[in-house]
Amino acid sequence: MNLDWLDAFLISGLFSVVVIVGLGLLLHLQLGLTRIANFGVVGFFGIGMYSFGVLFTKVDWPFGDLWAFLISLAFGTLVAGLSGLLVGWLIADLDEDGVLVGTLGFATAVFILATTEQDLTGGALGLGGLKFPYDVGTVKADEFLWLVIVSIVVALIFLYVWWVHRTPYGRLLIAIGGNEPLAKSLGKPAFRTKLWLFAVGSAGMGLIGALFGVMERFLAPENLGIDVTLAAMVALVLGGTARAWGAVIGGFLIIGFFDIIVQSYLPLPKEWYGQAIPNIKEIVFGALLIVVLLFRPLGILGDMRRDKLMRRVHG
Amino acid sequence: MSETNGSLVLEVSGLRSGYHGVNVLKDIDLEVGNEVFSVLGANGAGKTTLLGTLARLIPLTAGAITFQGEDVTHIPAFETAARGMGYVPQERGVFPELTVLENLLVGGMIGERSAYERMREVFDLFPDLEALQGQLAGTLSGGESRMVACARALMQDPVLLLLDEPTAGLSPLYVDMFFEKIDEIHQTRGVSIILAEQNATKALEVADRVMVLSLGEAFAVMDAAELTTEKLKEGYRI
Numbered sequence: 001m002n003l004d005w006l007d008a009f010l011i012s013g014l015f016s017v018v019v020i021v022g023l024g025l026l027l028h029l030q031l032g033l034t035r036i037a038n039f040g041v042v043g044f045f046g047i048g049m050y051s052f053g054v055l056f057t058k059v060d061w062p063f064g065d066l067w068a069f070l071i072s073l074a075f076g077t078l079v080a081g082l083s084g085l086l087v088g089w090l091i092a093d094l095d096e097d098g099v100l101v102g103t104l105g106f107a108t109a110v111f112i113l114a115t116t117e118q119d120l121t122g123g124a125l126g127l128g129g130l131k132f133p134y135d136v137g138t139v140k141a142d143e144f145l146w147l148v149i150v151s152i153v154v155a156l157i158f159l160y161v162w163w164v165h166r167t168p169y170g171r172l173l174i175a176i177g178g179n180e181p182l183a184k185s186l187g188k189p190a191f192r193t194k195l196w197l198f199a200v201g202s203a204g205m206g207l208i209g210a211l212f213g214v215m216e217r218f219l220a221p222e223n224l225g226i227d228v229t230l231a232a233m234v235a236l237v238l239g240g241t242a243r244a245w246g247a248v249i250g251g252f253l254i255i256g257f258f259d260i261i262v263q264s265y266l267p268l269p270k271e272w273y274g275q276a277i278p279n280i281k282e283i284v285f286g287a288l289l290i291v292v293l294l295f296r297p298l299g300i301l302g303d304m305r306r307d308k309l310m311r312r313v314h315g
Numbered sequence: 316m317s318e319t320n321g322s323l324v325l326e327v328s329g330l331r332s333g334y335h336g337v338n339v340l341k342d343i344d345l346e347v348g349n350e351v352f353s354v355l356g357a358n359g360a361g362k363t364t365l366l367g368t369l370a371r372l373i374p375l376t377a378g379a380i381t382f383q384g385e386d387v388t389h390i391p392a393f394e395t396a397a398r399g400m401g402y403v404p405q406e407r408g409v410f411p412e413l414t415v416l417e418n419l420l421v422g423g424m425i426g427e428r429s430a431y432e433r434m435r436e437v438f439d440l441f442p443d444l445e446a447l448q449g450q451l452a453g454t455l456s457g458g459e460s461r462m463v464a465c466a467r468a469l470m471q472d473p474v475l476l477l478l479d480e481p482t483a484g485l486s487p488l489y490v491d492m493f494f495e496k497i498d499e500i501h502q503t504r505g506v507s508i509i510l511a512e513q514n515a516t517k518a519l520e521v522a523d524r525v526m527v528l529s530l531g532e533a534f535a536v537m538d539a540a541e542l543t544t545e546k547l548k549e550g551y552r553i
Binding site: 168171172174175177178179181182183184185186187188189190242303 | 391393396402404408411412422424468
């Protein structure tokens with residue numbers, strides 16, 4: 001396959017967009033529909049990434065690389081899901097402040113574990129040895145194929161979210177998010193529903209984390225900064241927290257702008273790329289969040305448009 | 316205490332409940348059969364607390380609740396609802412981000428009968444809702460929201476309906492319509508109703524029996540026809 005038209009920066013930029021869109025979609029189910037403000041996205045992303053990485057690189061697997069890879073991937077997803085179950089159990093009945101502190105605290109704990117558990121994670125020096133479960137010739141081709149695979153995974157997540165909007169389960173999530181006591185009085189098990197939503201969402205975030213780790217080939221605690229959570233949240237809020245397309249539109253706009261247009265096509269001084277651009281990016285994310293919440297709190301796409309959707313679903 | 320009409324649907328004994336460790340309700344005893352049972356009382360008497368406790372949304376600190384012969388004292392709200400207890404709160408009675416149709420479907424998730432069959436019945440009862448079914452509930456007027464809340468509770472096919480001041484703040488036109496509907500729900504569907512109200516005159520028109528709550532205590536429980544103005548004033552501490 002001739003990939004001359006594609007440069008490494010574009011692959012990397014698109015990959016960042018796809019990862020943030022995936023996280024934003026999962027966050028949409030939690031924040032947009034059920035009003036669980038999960039500020040610990042990077043914690044679930046990180047625990048999936050490290051669980052996968054540690055198992056894949058530290059265990060001497062008796063069978064082929066592909067099986068070792070798939071088992072490790074499933075393990076990373078499972079550990080993230082179980083973490084979500086535990087954190088969800090602790091926060092499901094708390095108010096918004098409690099959820100914020102609880103989820104942020106979890107993300108911090110994962111960061112500290114990744115930094116201090118040096119025997120397992122390599123600590124601040126990081127953990128190398130990750131590789132693609134295939135070899136199609138060149139590094140660029142390997143990375144491009146991985147971008148396609150991860151894009152398919154994120155597209156499947158999008159289809160799941162799109163489907164949820166059209167089902168009684170989606171109505172249940174919106175009902176619990178909008179008025180939990182009323183939902184309970186109508187026979188809806190709000191706690192159990194929130195718990196499973198949190199566990200499934202966290203497992204998805206862990207899976208995306210593991211897939212991200214493979215592209216990086218090297219796991220380091222600096223991948224677990226608050227900027228990952230912030231990027232997913234800003235993308236979702238900018239696009240529209242209540243809409244399935246919100247995270248997709250927002251992700252392409254903000255990450256696409258910084259990681260593709262600014263970094264690849266704007267003639268900026270090279271020394272800016274190390275420190276200045278990442279810092280400017282975080283400042284712009286914060287400012288964007290404030291501007292959107294002030295002037296367009298429902299994001300670019302606006303509210304859920306349930307009336308039109310219901311006309312399509314129920315005729 | 317006056318006699319209930321027919322077999323017991325709800326039995327409450329020694330009920331105490333409240334908020335943050337302070338009991339609002341003090342040793343309430345109550346028996347409700349197949350009837351409209353009105354709970355009257357001034358602001359702060361404990362009407363909302365009583366209905367919220369019966370719906371299992373407010374934890375009780377003492378006492379027991381038996382619903383259709385089963386002890387439901389310690390089961391969560393969503394399980395009481397599944398057993399046939401419908402609850403219409405005074406405020407925030409709809410899901411604002413769902414359409415009227417979706418609000419009704421959320422109520423219709425419980426039970427054996429088709430949700431669309433039940434929806435047809437609630438549209439017969441509240442014909443105005445049929446034209447509003449595609450509208451977001453958050454954009455409805457106060458009267459329309461109350462209709463949706465009531466219709467959604469009926470979608471559960473309840474045995475007992477707890478109505479918390481369904482006409483508070485509504486125009487006289489809506490007030491009359493609501494009391495007619497309450498009577499119709501009981502007469503044609505056989506649903507037992509506990510109706511918390513401040514509008515004693517209207518409530519007594521539809522109620523079989525009445526409880527006057529005063530500062531969290533059952534000041535009087537009697538047939539509605541026997542309640543005198545003096546007794547009511549005494550209960551309202553006027």
